[in-house]
Amino acid sequence: MTAPETHHHGGPDDAARLAELVAQRVAAGTTDGTYPPGIDDELDSHWRRVASRPVDAPLDRVHHAFDAYLAGAAFHVPAVAPSSGLPGGAVVHKVVGATVTRHMQDLVLQLDDFARHVQEMFAAIVQVIDVPSHTHTQLVGHLESMEGRLVELMRAANAAVTTFEVGGLIERDDLS
Amino acid sequence: MTSTDADESTQRDGTSTEAHLARNVIGPVVLVESAFAPDLGLEVLIAAHHLVTVYRRPDQFLIVTGTSVDEPFDIAIQRYADELNVTRSWLAPDADEATVGAFRRRCDAWFRWDASLAANGAVVLADALAALVTDVPVPVPVPAATVSQAGQP
Numbered sequence: 001m002t003a004p005e006t007h008h009h010g011g012p013d014d015a016a017r018l019a020e021l022v023a024q025r026v027a028a029g030t031t032d033g034t035y036p037p038g039i040d041d042e043l044d045s046h047w048r049r050v051a052s053r054p055v056d057a058p059l060d061r062v063h064h065a066f067d068a069y070l071a072g073a074a075f076h077v078p079a080v081a082p083s084s085g086l087p088g089g090a091v092v093h094k095v096v097g098a099t100v101t102r103h104m105q106d107l108v109l110q111l112d113d114f115a116r117h118v119q120e121m122f123a124a125i126v127q128v129i130d131v132p133s134h135t136h137t138q139l140v141g142h143l144e145s146m147e148g149r150l151v152e153l154m155r156a157a158n159a160a161v162t163t164f165e166v167g168g169l170i171e172r173d174d175l176s
Numbered sequence: 177m178t179s180t181d182a183d184e185s186t187q188r189d190g191t192s193t194e195a196h197l198a199r200n201v202i203g204p205v206v207l208v209e210s211a212f213a214p215d216l217g218l219e220v221l222i223a224a225h226h227l228v229t230v231y232r233r234p235d236q237f238l239i240v241t242g243t244s245v246d247e248p249f250d251i252a253i254q255r256y257a258d259e260l261n262v263t264r265s266w267l268a269p270d271a272d273e274a275t276v277g278a279f280r281r282r283c284d285a286w287f288r289w290d291a292s293l294a295a296n297g298a299v300v301l302a303d304a305l306a307a308l309v310t311d312v313p314v315p316v317p318v319p320a321a322t323v324s325q326a327g328q329p
Contacts, residue, residue, distance in 0.1 A: 014308065015287035021304035022296055034231050040297040043223040043260075050256045051219070055248045145259055 049144055053137050059129060066126055073115040077104045193278035203235030203264075204309035207279050210289030212253065212269040213245035217294020219256055220301060226260040227302035233310060237264045239279050242289075244269035284309040 036042075082093040197205075206225075210218060218240065225238040244250050250269050257265055268275065280286060285308050293301060 014285045015290065017285075018287055018293070018304055018308050019290075021307050022293060022300055025300045025303045026296060035227060035299050035302075039227070040223075040299050043226070043298050046259070047219040047223065047256055050259060051214075051249075051252050053252070053255075055251050141255060141259055 046148065050141070053140060055137065062126060062129060066122055069122065070119065073119055075108045075111040075115070077101050077108055191274075191278070193275045194281060197278065197282045201237050201282070203237055204233065204285075205237045205239060205283040206305060206309055207239045207241070207283035207286035208289050209276075209286065210240060210242045211245050212240075212242055212250050212267075214249050216289065216291045218253055218289065220294035220298050221289065222253065222257050222260065222262060222265070223298035224301035224305055225265060226257075226262050227298055228306045229262065229264055232302065232306040235264070236306065236309065237266075238262075238305075239266045239268065239283065240289075241268040241271045241276055241279060 080093070080097055082090050082097060084090050084093055208221060210216060210221075212218070221238075221240065225236070228236050250267075254267050257267060268279075271279070
C-alpha cells in the first residue's frame with residue numbers, strides 16, 4: 001500500500017484556522033440537531049467519573065521485580081585466588097580456603113533451598129495477581145459504562161412510552 | 177488501532193512509525209501537540225474526537241503527543257478514550273523526536289493545544305476539528321423562521 005497523500009500544514013497556521021472555525025461554530029450555535037441534547041454534559045460527567053477512579057498499581061512492575069529476583073536467586077561460593085605476596089602465604093590461603101569453602105558450601109545449599117521456597121511463594125502471589133486479568137479499576141469502569149448505557153436505554157424507553165401514551169390520548173380525544 | 181499497537185510502535189524509530197501509519201491509518205489525521213497534564217482540558221479534545229468519529233467523519237484519526245507530566249493522568253485519559261471506544265486515536269506521551277517527525281509528516285493538520293479551546297465544549301470543537309481537515313463548512317443551523325415561512329409568498 002502506498003502512503004496516503006499528505007498535506008504539510010504548518011502548526012501555527014492550523015491553530016489559527018481552528019480558532020477561526022471554533023469562533024464560527026460558537027456564532028452558529030449548537031442546535032443543528034446533529035448531536036444528542038446534553039451530550040456535552042454527559043461526556044464531561046463521564047470524564048469526571050474516569051478521572052476520580054484510583055489508578056491501579058502497574059502489574060508490569062511486579063513482573064519486572066520478580067524477574068530480577070529470579071536472576072539473582074542463585075548463590076555460589078566465590079573463588080579466591082591462593083596467591084599471596086608473603087612467604088608461605090599461598091599455602092595458608094590454600095588450607096584455610098578449603099576449610100572455609102566447605103562451610104560456605106553448606107551455607108549456600110541452605111540459601112538456595114530458602115530461595116527456592118521464596119521463589120515458589122512469589123510465583124504463587126504473582127499468579128493470584130494476574131488472574132483474573134482485569135483489574136479492579138477496569139471492572140469498576142465496565143460497570144459504570146454498563147450503567148450509563150442502561151440509563152440511556154431507560155431514557156429511550158421512557159420517551160417511547162410517553163410518545164405511545166400521548167398518541168393514545170390523542171386518539172381517545174379524537175374518538176370522543 | 178489499539179493502544180497495544182500504539183505502544184509497540186512507540187518503541188520503533190520514525191521510519192517504522194511512518195510505515196505503521198501508512199499501513200494502518202487511512203483518512204484525515206489531526207495531530208495535536210500538548211503536555212499530558214490535568215487542567216489543560218485534553219479530555220474535551222478526546223470527547224470532541226469521539227463526536228467527530230461517531231457523527232461526522234468515521235475515518236478521522238487523532239494523534240496527541242507531548243511531554244508527560246503526570247502518569248496517573250496519562251492512564252486516566254487513555255482509559256477515557258478506551259471507554260468512549262475512540263479506537264481511531266493514538267495517545268503518545270513522551271514520544272521521541274523521530275516519532276513526532278513521523279506524525280508531522282503523516283498528518284493533514286497539526287496544532288499546539290490551547291487550553292482555552294476546551295472552554296467551548298466538545299460539540300463546538302468537534303465540528304471545528306472535522307472542518308479543519310476536510311474543508312467542510314462549519315454547519316450552520318437553519319433558523320426556524322425560514323422553515324415555517326417556506327412556500328409563503
